[in-house]
Amino acid sequence: MRPQTIAKMHSQPLQNVSADSITQKYGKLKRVENIIKSQQDCREYRGLQLENGLKVLLISDPATDISAAAMCVRVGYMSDPDYIPGLAHFCEHMLFLGTEKYPDENDYSTYLSKNGGSSNAATYSDNTRYHFDVAPDKLDGALDRFAQFFISPLFTESATLREINAVNSEHEKNIPVDAWRLRQVNKYLGKTDHPYSKFGTGNKDTLLTVPTERGINTREELMKFHDKWYSANIMCLAVIGKESLDELEEMVVPKFSQIVNKNISRQLWQNEPYSKEQYGTKVYIVPVKDIRALTLSFTIDDLSKHYKSNPGHYVSHLIGHEGKGSILSELRKQGWCNGLYSSHTDFIGGFGFFDISISLTEEGLEKIDEIVEYIFQYIKMLQERKPDKWIFDELFNLNELGFRFKDKEDPTSLVNNLSDALHLYPLEEVLSAPWLSDDWRPDLITDLLDCFMPEKCRIVAVGQKFEKDTMRSEPWYGTKFEVEKISTTLLQKWKDCQLNENFILPEPNPFIPTDFTIMREDSDSSKHPIIILDSPTLRVWHKQDSEFLKPKTFVNIDISSPIVSNDPLNFDLTHMLVALFKDNLNEYLYNIELAGLRFNISTSTSGVSLQFSGYSHKQKVLIEKVLDHLFDFKIDPQRFEILKEEFRLLLKNFVADQPYQHSLYYLALILVENAWSKSELEAAIKCLTPERLEWFLKEFLSRFHAECFIYGNINKQAALDVADIISNKINSTNSVILPLLSRQLLLKREYKLPEGESYLFKSDNKFHKSSCAQLYLQCGIINDTSSVFVDLVAQVLNEPCYNILRTQEQLGYIVHLGSRKTTGTTGIKIIVQSDKHPEFVETRIECFLKEMLGQLEKMSESDFNAHKEALISKKLEKPKKLSVVFHRYLSEISISSYHFERDLAEVAILRKITKQELLNFYKAYIDKDSPARRSLMIHIVSGINDHDKETLESVNQSTKEPTSHLLITDLTVFKSSRELYPIAKPHLDITPKGARSKL
The missing domain is CATH 3.30.830.10 (Metalloenzyme, LuxS/M16 peptidase-like)
Known part of the structure; x- marks a missing residue:
């Protein structure tokens, strides 16, 4: 039974409508009105299934200031013909460039641009998605143009070669990107006759040169591909507009009923993408950037059909946990890793992968076998303990809270997500299914854990140290790699591993909120943020939310100090302070984040920023804990050295970023006052020591100004309580704080380029x-x-x-x-x-x-x-x-x-x-x-x-x-030799923060 917090639209069941004019003109139409939605969701929804098989979700939001639509076609590059890799991706490119009804190549983009809109598309392994957004009163014209992509695209000769060049350019952009390179190596090592192994992007060789040599006309193949696969019965459309549901239906049905139903059966890939010999292997890959990573990958069944019980979420929650007794906690103690996450990926209608991915330290890269053994020890604990219902219930409760208080999605994201979801879930559950998995199936969890056998595992290690030992090269990206079979002895050792007493399951989460009271708005509430506390060391702004009415609050504390940007070394020390602080609090913060609270600390141009967000209940506990930790921070020398090396690699790896990213970096470096280059920051790393950071932290906390903004479900008195927590912590510190002068807090300015130069x-x-x-x-x-x-x-x-x-x-x-x-x-x-x-x-x-x-x-x-x-x-x-x-x-x-x-x-x-x-x-x-x-x-x-x-x-x-x-x-x-522009004049007459200068 669904929780009472879920609302339903109407109670009309799935039905055939045959009397209205739309049905008479465009054939039988199935409507679904009883779509489960969040209690606070004020949008209206209607599901349709047109006679041509197209599934549609209509969303009416009279208050929307953007209309949008997305079409997801259940075909991707895994359906490319073997002789033209990249054809599905090329089809995605070409669909935009003219249709019989709108033959001008840029008619669609011009229409959207003139009407405040935009568009994009993407090709994936087993689907292709197109979307647009536009001003609300221009939705009808945009939909008419959009529908023609799937009815009568021109695929003109004149555009063909140009878009092949565009696809080639896109591919070349990706060649030095490690994410693309690593993914393709894993695909390349699969069965050559399995579609998973295909090269999905395509390039000029695959789309033009080779087909031409073989007497194949790419444009003709493109039209065959579209004619075969672009069938209404494997398409799903989501549309949001300001119109009523009836008006949206009248707008959508006539246009999209014209898409032909070719009665295509979506492709299924039941056989595994790897042969038996390809499991129980280690793959060593040489990256472009100096990164170190380890992934254990298991092939599993497609779990999407089990969405009501979601066994993958249960298992990934435990394996990827970051609290006490977790895999990550133990590996960090050993100094072998910095992060770990687990996830499962489904290839709909076939197979999937469950991956455990670890970012390694330099020492960790030498300890791969030991790390793998730790992971199998944890898996063995899960297998022997059997699934716990309280863990499943806790996960459900957290997801149910997330659904209940779900933020209103922007129209573009909404239609994109829902056009995908329509392929996976019944229309009634298309909104709720990703959140509400309440069917307790311990047998499915057990079955999934049983898949995690050493002999069925592929281990992928990534590091530049493997370069001298790698002789093979992946053909599309040129990535160097090597494969070795894991010895039977080692596989058996992992299979027979003993339980590790340091591994324990997480305890019930004490931070799950229970109070969701919406605070009444103050009678003197301001339309905009106002200052509620102002001292030489602390200024606090406050604004109570009166629009969204969710039990959530945001608090940001900017701590500014002029020493931060004095020189590159101080900038590096600030980075290390932030990295170590997050690292040190990681186990404590993980449960808090699972419970819907968030904390982040980051560097800013003038210091550090602390940001708290999420459910209001128990947020003050988090703020007090973080501030206590900051003002009494102890540096771990071992973690210092590990994170110092991570920082060095971060700066070093910038050289392999995209050229356009370099151009933006140099633009800021040239024009912004007192900006330090990557090379200057990298040179200063050699001076970083724990002792110097301790000195820096003491100096930083003795001369700073804090500015805080509190917003959300919090009235003025509650905000003042938070302000008191911050103020008391500042005043109770052992350091003697000398307030900063206002002119020490001035923003960085930009250099003026001379006229005519x-x-x-x-x-x-x-x-x-x-x-x-x-x-x-x-x-x-x-x-x-x-x-x-x-x-x-x-x-x-x-x-x-x-x-x-x-x-x-x-x-x-x-x-x-x-x-x-x-x-x-x-x-x-x-x-x-x-x-x-x-x-x-x-x-x-x-x-x-x-x-x-x-x-x-x-x-x-x-x-x-x-x-x-x-x-x-x-x-x-x-x-x-x-x-x-x-x-x-x-x-x-x-x-x-x-x-x-x-x-x-x-x-x-x-x-x-x-x-x-x-x-x-x-x-x-x-x-x-x-x-x-x-x-x-x-x-x-x-x-x-x-x-x-x-x-x-x-x-x-x-x-x-x-x-x-x-x-x-x-x-x-x-x-x-350049003059600086002045800082923009404040719009409000607010006294500058900090201590007042005296002449």
């Missing part, structure tokens, strides 16, 4: 075939007006930038245009990651901007107003979650702006902007010929792509010569 910074990347060009156009001091103009420029340029530079000119897979806003400035950034040289890409970016000036001048008033309305719609979008509102307020407090109605103020300005004013702004700040333009170009040049000759030829043939830049070769020289 263009700067260039170059850097190499030795890991990626792609290079990157980023053009940043600085647009002056930030205020409401400048913020609106850069957002409007980005709104107008975003879709044509993607269409021209990516789709038409095929410069690369990653093309981005957007605004950039800091504490002092606004700007526009354009990023293109490409296999072309950045010099050539730069010319194309400049040509695009020049062309767009002409397009702006010719733009009709109706199109201009459509863009304005689209941007207004985005700015007025209401947050769906407490956390989003919290972080919006927190952002304003953190940057000392206090502009709590920023969006409303910007919309008021936006409504008055004319097309001529936008043109004037564009000509002043964006146009290359403007004497006032301030630009910074960043080139990240591939070290493994020899395109110098191509660049010279391409640039010479270009209509524009490359810009004459001032080259930045020395950051010190550049920064010492």
